[in-house]
Amino acid sequence: MSKQDVILSVTDLQKYFTVVSRQIIGSKVTGKVHAVDHVDFDVYRGETLGLVGESGCGKTTTARTILGLTPASGGEVLYNGEDLLQIWEKGSKEEKMKYRRKLKLVFQNPWTSLNPRMPVKDIVSEGFNIHGLVEKEDARDRLYDILHEVGLEPYHAERFPHQFSGGQRQRIVIARALSVDPEFIFADEPVASLDVSIRAQILNLMTDLQAKKNLTYVYISHDLSSVRQICARVIVMYLGQMVEYGPVKAIFEEFQHHYTEALMKAIPVPDPDRSRERIVLWGEVPSTINPPGGCRFHTRCPAAQEKCSKEQPPFTKAKKGHYFACWYPVA
Amino acid sequence: MTNIMEIENLKTYFYTEAGIVKALDGVTFNIEEDVTHGLVGESGSGKTVTALSVLGIVPSPGKIVDGRVMFHGENLVEKSDKEMQKLRGNKISISFQDPSTSLNPVFTVGSQIQEVIMRHQDVTKEEAKKAVIEILETVRISEAEQRYYEYPHQFSTGMRQRIAIARALSARPEILFADEPTTALDVTIEAQVLNLMQELQKNFGMDLVMITHDMGVIAEMCKRVTVLYAGRVCETGDVRSIFHEPLHPYTTALLTSVPSVLGRIKRLAVIPGTIPDLIYPPPGCRFHPRCTFAKDICKQEMPDAVEIKKGHKSACIRIDEIKGELLSRLKQAREEMESE
Numbered sequence: 220m221s222k223q224d225v226i227l228s229v230t231d232l233q234k235y236f237t238v239v240s241r242q243i244i245g246s247k248v249t250g251k252v253h254a255v256d257h258v259d260f261d262v263y264r265g266e267t268l269g270l271v272g273e274s275g276c277g278k279t280t281t282a283r284t285i286l287g288l289t290p291a292s293g294g295e296v297l298y299n300g301e302d303l304l305q306i307w308e309k310g311s312k313e314e315k316m317k318y319r320r321k322l323k324l325v326f327q328n329p330w331t332s333l334n335p336r337m338p339v340k341d342i343v344s345e346g347f348n349i350h351g352l353v354e355k356e357d358a359r360d361r362l363y364d365i366l367h368e369v370g371l372e373p374y375h376a377e378r379f380p381h382q383f384s385g386g387q388r389q390r391i392v393i394a395r396a397l398s399v400d401p402e403f404i405f406a407d408e409p410v411a412s413l414d415v416s417i418r419a420q421i422l423n424l425m426t427d428l429q430a431k432k433n434l435t436y437v438y439i440s441h442d443l444s445s446v447r448q449i450c451a452r453v454i455v456m457y458l459g460q461m462v463e464y465g466p467v468k469a470i471f472e473e474f475q476h477h478y479t480e481a482l483m484k485a486i487p488v489p490d491p492d493r494s495r496e497r498i499v500l501w502g503e504v505p506s507t508i509n510p511p512g513g514c515r516f517h518t519r520c521p522a523a524q525e526k527c528s529k530e531q532p533p534f535t536k537a538k539k540g541h542y543f544a545c546w547y548p549v550a
Numbered sequence: 551m552t553n554i555m556e557i558e559n560l561k562t563y564f565y566t567e568a569g570i571v572k573a574l575d576g577v578t579f580n581i582e583e584d585v586t587h588g589l590v591g592e593s594g595s596g597k598t599v600t601a602l603s604v605l606g607i608v609p610s611p612g613k614i615v616d617g618r619v620m621f622h623g624e625n626l627v628e629k630s631d632k633e634m635q636k637l638r639g640n641k642i643s644i645s646f647q648d649p650s651t652s653l654n655p656v657f658t659v660g661s662q663i664q665e666v667i668m669r670h671q672d673v674t675k676e677e678a679k680k681a682v683i684e685i686l687e688t689v690r691i692s693e694a695e696q697r698y699y700e701y702p703h704q705f706s707t708g709m710r711q712r713i714a715i716a717r718a719l720s721a722r723p724e725i726l727f728a729d730e731p732t733t734a735l736d737v738t739i740e741a742q743v744l745n746l747m748q749e750l751q752k753n754f755g756m757d758l759v760m761i762t763h764d765m766g767v768i769a770e771m772c773k774r775v776t777v778l779y780a781g782r783v784c785e786t787g788d789v790r791s792i793f794h795e796p797l798h799p800y801t802t803a804l805l806t807s808v809p810s811v812l813g814r815i816k817r818l819a820v821i822p823g824t825i826p827d828l829i830y831p832p833p834g835c836r837f838h839p840r841c842t843f844a845k846d847i848c849k850q851e852m853p854d855a856v857e858i859k860k861g862h863k864s865a866c867i868r869i870d871e872i873k874g875e876l877l878s879r880l881k882q883a884r885e886e887m888e889s890e
């Protein structure tokens with residue numbers, strides 16, 4: 220893996236939200252939410268990296284922070300060697316535009332992420348018009364090309380979002396992201412809100428587009444089956460921190476962290492003959508306002524010992540490219 | 551095996567301004583005693599409407615236009631509202647898909663469960679309250695005595711789902727329809743709910759009908775399965791038979807188009823097109839416009855599910871011809887997963 224070309228390098232990324240409570244006069248900061256807490260990872264050009272974990276673990280916030288949709292509290296993000304966080308903070312308009320074009324986000328819910336009052340042609344062509352990527356007379360050809368790429372027809376261009384099914388809407392969302400020739404796409408639960416028979420269409424479309432355009436994906440999901448299907452590497456997050464990362468097969472079959480084990484053994488397996496021991500984590504996910512000390516998972520971990528509540532485990536190498544943060548690993 | 555419930559040719563239509571939506575168009579299957587039954591299908595397939603029809607709570611403008619639901623020798627479709635009220639919650643119960651909307655936000659969870667108990671059992675308020683706290687403890691709500699006084703918004707999603715289940719079970723029904731009890735829950739919370747349902751089923755001795763679109767949930771929880779598509783039954787049979795030797799192209803497509811945690815399929819099978827508009831459903835087999843095996847004959851007759859092998863019915867006219875091909879497609883997908 221190390222020989223591969225690193226396109227995005229995230230180092231010590233932090234994002235805290237302050238909790239403010241109103242006083243009689245003014246207001247007071249009473250705490251902070253540790254949404255993303257010291258996250259480090261690299262993404263290689265052309266790969267699909269999965270970001271998994273329960274809701275509230277910081278998957279989406281990680282993406283939003285990298286994309287500059289919310290300012291980071293600390294850390295460094297290098298995209299092809301350029302410091303993205305600096306650009307979002309004090310770059311010129313041209314610089315910001317350049318990177319907004321290269322990195323795109325595909326949203327979770329196509330029922331809310333499309334403007335109901337814009338026809339598809341405007342939704343899709345807005346991007347390349349703003350970025351000035353085509354001459355006026357070529358705009359229509361470009362629009363049809365993009366629609367064709369995502370499996371829509373030219374006559375769809377005049378229609379409005381409500382005239383489409385969920386799967387088609389998600390195609391429009393993807394078309395909008397592709398319209399500016401991005402290199403890097405964050406896909407935030409792109410199939411979560413779709414019917415099961417439609418999911419395969421969208422997942423296949425994403426795979427095809429990636430091969431054709433050499434796109435790099437960060438695929439954010441809590442649906443582990445789809446992660447198994449399309450990701451090459453996976454990062455498992457818990458309460459704003461990474462707990463384990465590695466090649467997809469290693470994460471699904473040779474997991475070392477007890478949280479990963481619990482996730483993997485919780486998924487219902489579509490095979491009636493395979494009876495697996497289901498690990499049930501009772502208790503709720505702790506608050507990220509005052510996260511537990513030591514290993515964040517120790518309050519729910521079946522193998523927790525005294526050390527776990529005191530010292531935060533460092534990342535340990537399991538094998539090439541596979542790391543975990545646990546004092547008493549599974550195997 | 552005796553059947554606890556027999557659903558025959560059930561038709562539920564919705565009379566909307568745009569036209570008549572044939573949500574259920576002749577659904578027939580049996581629910582056996584002491585066997586968890588799975589109802590699988592996508593949205594719009596009629597899973598939920600089946601449950602609502604059985605319970606007699608089809609919302610307006612929907613109406614049951616034909617068919618029978620036999621339960622303890624009686625046809626539920628013919629019963630009056632009053633008679634059904636006595637059965638609902640008491641003999642047959644349902645837990646709805648989304649507990650954040652099915653629990654009333656302005657009443658405490660305690661009072662919402664208590665209401666069910668007091669309606670069906672001749673108990674005093676104190677006794678009912680005790681029973682509520684007991685059932686909250688059974689679904690593992692800690693500090694149940696204090697939480698009795700709390701409102702739905704004070705609970706997490708997973709807890710709300712468990713409370714909804716507690717409410718459905720509070721009058722000890724014989725059959726519980728669980729409508730997508732784990733959809734939209736995180737896997738760890740899903741495991742909690744599934745575990746709990748199995749436990750409750752053992753302790754209460756009730757029959758469970760799981761409504762879901764997740765083949766994984768079916769495989770882990772159910773013994774018998776009915777696959778629905780566009781208001782019709784595709785096939786019904788034993789879970790192992792359905793998973794290892796599906797007798798309908800739609801089931802095979804579902805099994806090979808859905809990613810699995812067991813491994814990567816080289817390329818997911820795609821079911822082309824989308825689910826049909828049920829105001830103008832396609833003639834003949836409802837699945838034929840999306841079926842790769844469809845021939846002219848599929849457009850002509852609307853097939854009913856007939857027994858192909860013992861305990862396994864299929865509604866595919868061409869099943870004898872295509873059985874082999876279906877099996878080899880499934881095998882190929884499974885081999886890809888394993889050889890990865």
